[in-house]
Amino acid sequence: MSTIHARIKRYKNSETAKVSFRIKDGKSIDISYTSNIVVESNKWDDKIEGYPRKVILADFKKESVNQEVFQTLCFIQQLYESNKYLTDKPTTFWLTRLVDEAVLLQRKESVSANNHLIEDFRLYIETYVQNKNRQYHFYTVLNSLQRFIIYLSVLNEKDQSLSYRTINYEILTLFKLYLQNEHAICTGYSGSKRPPSPDEIDHPHKTEPELVFSSLIAVTNLYVFLNTVCV
Numbered sequence: 438m439s440t441i442h443a444r445i446k447r448y449k450n451s452e453t454a455k456v457s458f459r460i461k462d463g464k465s466i467d468i469s470y471t472s473n474i475v476v477e478s479n480k481w482d483d484k485i486e487g488y489p490r491k492v493i494l495a496d497f498k499k500e501s502v503n504q505e506v507f508q509t510l511c512f513i514q515q516l517y518e519s520n521k522y523l524t525d526k527p528t529t530f531w532l533t534r535l536v537d538e539a540v541l542l543q544r545k546e547s548v549s550a551n552n553h554l555i556e557d558f559r560l561y562i563e564t565y566v567q568n569k570n571r572q573y574h575f576y577t578v579l580n581s582l583q584r585f586i587i588y589l590s591v592l593n594e595k596d597q598s599l600s601y602r603t604i605n606y607e608i609l610t611l612f613k614l615y616l617q618n619e620h621a622i623c624t625g626y627s628g629s630k631r632p633p634s635p636d637e638i639d640h641p642h643k644t645e646p647e648l649v650f651s652s653l654i655a656v657t658n659l660y661v662f663l664n665t666v667c668v
Contacts, residue, residue, distance in 0.1 A: 439466070439521075441514045443486040443506050447478045454478040456506055458513050460532070462521070468529045470513055470536050474505055486510075512539075554599055555583060578659055585615050612659070 439462035445454040456474040461467050482489045487503035513532075516539055521527050562575045586599055589611075599608070 438462075439514060439517060441510055441517075443510055444469075444483065445476060445478055445481055452477060452479060454481070456509075458510055460514070460517055460527075462517075462527070466527055468527055468532050470529070470532050472509055474502065474509065476502060512536075555579065558582065581616060581619065582612075582659065584619070585612055588615060609659070 439460050441458055441460045444457050444459055446457065447454060453475050455471055456476060457469050457471045459467070459469040476488070480488055480492045482492075487506050513536055516535055517527070517532065520535055524531055558575075558579050562572060562579065566572050566575050582599075589599070
């Protein structure tokens with residue numbers, strides 16, 4: 438059975454480093470894969486293969502990076518164990534190609550899952566939401582959800598799949614925070630590049646509690662949709 442560890446290579450002139458995954462299998466196999474996961478090298482702990490709890494870093498970022506490292510580690514080891522007998526001798530080049538092809542396939546499936554979720558949401562609004570005011574709120578959530586998917590892709594530096602299986606409490610909480618920040622920026626927008634939205638006309642100076650309430654309504658609308666289609 439192979440062993441795999443997450444490691445980084447530190448450089449004097451750089452505060453960041455990419456995470457590499459090193460696989461050892463017996464005495465003859467010692468190969469590695471360099472991922473696109475970037476970490477702050479001075480805060481990385483080689484022993485725990487991630488950020489330690491005592492490190493001063495945004496909790497979400499710390500947990501997100503550690504979780505991504507662990508998931509990638511498991512993903513690469515599973516790929517290796519499933520395919521190592523299909524080659525005479527596994528090499529770093531072979532492993533890199535194997536992982537890259539699997540990641541590309543995941544991205545294609547991710548895009549398909551996102552489109553499926555968005556289209557189902559749109560169909561749900563057209564079929565079940567009859568009230569015009571509620572339709573407006575649901576379409577606002579739909580548009581925000583599409584932007585949120587792009588935001589997650591940028592945040593994680595990879596395509597983020599949002600399907601009925603992947604949306605959980607953590608994603609809903611992050612979606613609520615995203616809505617609050619987006620709403621606060623749009624409400625305070627004073628330029629002339631775009632006309633104000635109906636919500637901005639009705640509530641030109643929303644307070645923080647009102648922003649939170651609006652976000653809660655949006656997340657509730659999404660939650661109602663998910664529970665309706667998943668039963």
